[in-house]
Structure formats: structure tokens, C-alpha cells
Amino acid sequence: QVQLVESGGGLVQAGGSLRLSCAASGRIFSIKALGWYRQAPGKQRELVATIISGGSTNYADSVKGRFTISRDNAKNTVYLQMNSLKPEDTAVYYCWLRGLAGDYWGQGTQVTVSS
Numbered sequence: 001q002v003q004l005v006e007s008g009g010g011l012v013q014a015g016g017s018l019r020l021s022c023a024a025s026g027r028i029f030s031i032k033a034l035g036w037y038r039q040a041p042g043k044q045r046e047l048v049a050t051i052i053s054g055g056s057t058n059y060a061d062s063v064k065g066r067f068t069i070s071r072d073n074a075k076n077t078v079y080l081q082m083n084s085l086k087p088e089d090t091a092v093y094y095c096w097l098r099g100l101a102g103d104y105w106g107q108g109t110q111v112t113v114s115s
Helices: none
Strands: 002-007 010-013 018-028 031-039 048-051 057-059 066-072 079-081 091-099 102-105 110-114
Touching: 002 048, 002 091, 018 031, 018 091, 018 110, 031 066, 048 066, 048 079, 057 066, 079 091, 079 110
Parallel strands: 010 110
Antiparallel strands: 002 018, 018 079, 031 048, 031 091, 048 057, 066 079, 091 102, 091 110
16 A cells, blocks of 8 residues: 655745645555645646656646646655745645556645735
8 A cells, every 4th residue: 555645735825835745655666657636625626747757747737837846766755846826726735646556645735825
């Protein structure tokens, strides 16, 4: 089994920054991709950013230029640096891992951006 533990969420004013972290542990044999999704109240979960094993990244249009995803392979950790935060970024952010056995999700961390 794989466990994903997120940290770094919180309350921040518009224009501020937060850095999310997600540490993976357990039976990790191979990580194909890591990423972050988010879900705002009353909305569907949406992709924020992903990073594949080769290092290529992909971002939602709404966060391009403001968010940066990165990973530390030695620590099995993925990060999401979020700058210039907007109230519409308010959501529960979920860490995602795709391994050989399938997809895994973290428990989510709340990010609230006040105007």
C-alpha cells in the first residue's frame, strides 16, 4: 500500500504564497507521475499540475505562470509552490501518485485565499 501525506495548506491573503508538500511512503516500486488536483465547494475535482518520471510538467491554464510543481526523487516528495494566489484558488488540494499498481490519493489539504 502507498500512503501520501500532504502538508502546507492554510489561510493566506490574495497575492500571497504557499508551498504544499506531499511525501509518499509504503510499497513504492515505481512512480510514473506525481501531481496535484483541487476541489472547490460545489465543483468537480480538477487537475492543477503534474510531473512525470522524466521531469516534464503540465499545468492547468488557470495556474500557469503562478504555480510550480517539483519533486525530490530521493525523498519521494512532490511540491507545489503557489504564488500570486487568488481567491478562486481556494479549494482542497489533493496529492496524486500514479504507480505500477494504479493511482493513489492523499487526504487533502485546505487552501483558503482571502480577498
